[in-house]
Amino acid sequence: MHLTILGASGATGQQLIQQALDRGHTVTAVARNPDSLPATGHDDQLSRVRADVRDTDALGRALKDATTIISALGIPSRDQVGVLTAGARGAVAAAPERIIWMGAFGTGASADAAGALTRTLLRAMGAELTDKVTADTTILDAGGVVFHCGPLSAGPLSEHRRTVDLSQAPHRLFPARVSRATVAAAMLDAAETPDLRGGTYVPLDR
Known part of the structure; x- marks a missing residue:
């Protein structure tokens, strides 16, 4: 399978790249500075593409195929609020077969599941919260899959990891932390499951 990864130079993006390559996929990594991506051990399977998601033309070229x-x-x-909405609109405009998107637990569709305290704390994000919700809605309206993650950690891939839908999301005072490795694995699992279409899911370490 060929995967195109946005936000490739970030910590979660790098997890996605490495795990995807380890699973035998080929990858196009899209980033503002793709030269910063580390060696993967599978560089023959990896293409690096330079594009800022706020540059509509550049993003369109990066996502063309x-x-x-x-x-x-x-x-x-x-000062980069709006990047999520721009990226979501660019992804939808490219009309791929599938879009799998990373969002934040407690925003938009998962707000009720997160509880009143988390919702109250997240309101302090202001325009950032609006950006997240608008991007998620754009993806969901296009039939994409959105993963709502708790606070991200640098921990290892959990051997007990699981993915649940919103009806099964744990109700806690604060959202559970989840490793970036676990999030990346959950998103790749979704990419490898063709009949998983649409909806919001929650990746968990246990």
Whole structure:
């Protein structure tokens, strides 16, 4: 399978790249600075493409032949609010067969599952929250799959990892942390499951 990964130079994006290559897939890694991507041991299976998701033309060229897009985009700084919405609109405009998107637990579709305290704390994000919700909605409206993750950690891939839908999401005072490795594995599992179409899911370490 060929996968196109947005936000490839971030910590979760790098997990996606390495795990995808280890699974035998080929990858196009899209990043503002693809030269910063480390060696993978499978560089013959990896193409690096330079594009800023806020540059509509550049993103369109990067995604022109994409069949499966996986996004690990985040908001690097407050002056880059809007990057998620721009990326989501670009991904949908490319009309791939599948889009798999990383979002945040407690926002949008998972707000009720997260509980009142988390919802209250997340409101302080202001425009960042709006960006996240708008991007998720754009992907869901196009039939894509969205993963709502708790706070991300640098921990290892959990041998007890699982993915649940919102009806099975654990109700805690605060969302459970989840490793970036586990999130990447869950998103790749989704890419490898052709009949998984649409909806919001939650990756968990246990």
